[in-house]
Amino acid sequence: MQHAFYNFSVLEKRRIDIAVEVSYADDLDKVEDVVLSTIKNCDGAIDKDLTVFDYSEFDSSSINFNIRFWIEYPGEPSYFAMKNKAIKAIKKAFDEQDITIPFPIRTLDFGIKGGQKLSQMELNKK
Template sequence: MSITDAYEIISEKLITWATNFIDMLPNILVAVIILILFYFLSKLARKITGKVFGKVSSNVSLVKLLGNTISLAIVVIGLFFALGVLNLDKTVTSLLAGVGVIGLALGFAFQDTAANFMSGIFLAIQKTFKVGEIIQSNGYMGVVKYINLRATIIHTFQGQEVILPNKMVFQNAIENFSDTNRRRVDLSCGISYGDDLDKVKEIATKAIQGSDFLSKEDQVDFVYTEFGDSSINFDLRFWLKDTSQSTYMHARSEAIVKLKKAFDENDIMIPFPIRTLDFGIKGGEKLNTMLKSKMD
């Protein structure tokens, strides 16, 4: 092949490409316009999503992620439309097939990550708990320090930080001690069988009433619960005006001190385990005989 023949072939190809490009110019222009329109539509959708979900959830990272996801989805749809205008249907089909295969592979590879992600979304939408609230979940109790799309971070009262995957939090029971702004102390105790039950109830109730930590809306509740082995047991229940763990612990401690002091002042006995040794039973040796033999 001579240089002249090669030149003619290249020229024909370039002319053909130029002709096709000129023929496609209207479609290319329409495709570009479609992409621009969908781009601005994606920005508008992101802004609207931020406002709408911002009212539903206080999780900023979740709101941003949802806005970005919706924005990206709109851009991808616009890209498919643009490719369709350019008669690149086979390219669109290939892209969709590739996205499907990749999505399936990623779905199997990141099952737990996806589960935590979706659980984080549901937790944020449902507003089960918020940052700063006291919760108990999966055996851990503490203050919620942070909520992201993968895990919930709890600062326990012992000083540790526990990272709980959102899947575990979402699928298991959650105790929220701050949501209702109410928290109760249940104090169990027992008195001897020789004490006056009505008197004990009156003294115990008065000992707790008027304390600074008590809620003004509720009364102190006193109930006898059972006949124990060496005592008649009761529960003393009272509500706190503050749900913090510090208030709870100090209120419980102060209630124990007040109750013990009131019982001591009124000669009411709180039984404790007593072991009785009987040396006079059949087959045994009496105490005085045993002591005399020791002295001899």
């Protein structure tokens, strides 16, 4: 049985991929600008002109995107330390710019056939 062997250090750099979600209410151009600026100002990221930002999907509670950037490998900060640093920097930038990472949202429909609307249920309680 053969297995592929990946030598991550042959290029002396490694790509970090981070998946993030933002609210449907946020300005997507602003989100992209904030994230790219945050990564470009993050010590440890290299080849900053090769940073890639792309929206990936409309999810049930969010619009999702990926940010991909390069670090020296092997090197310091390590892969996991740099990923951690970038996630914290993105979260801080979002907080400063009022960009929302949404919680999952579920809509309950109480107006189905045979059911009662929630407002009617509240009136019936009184």
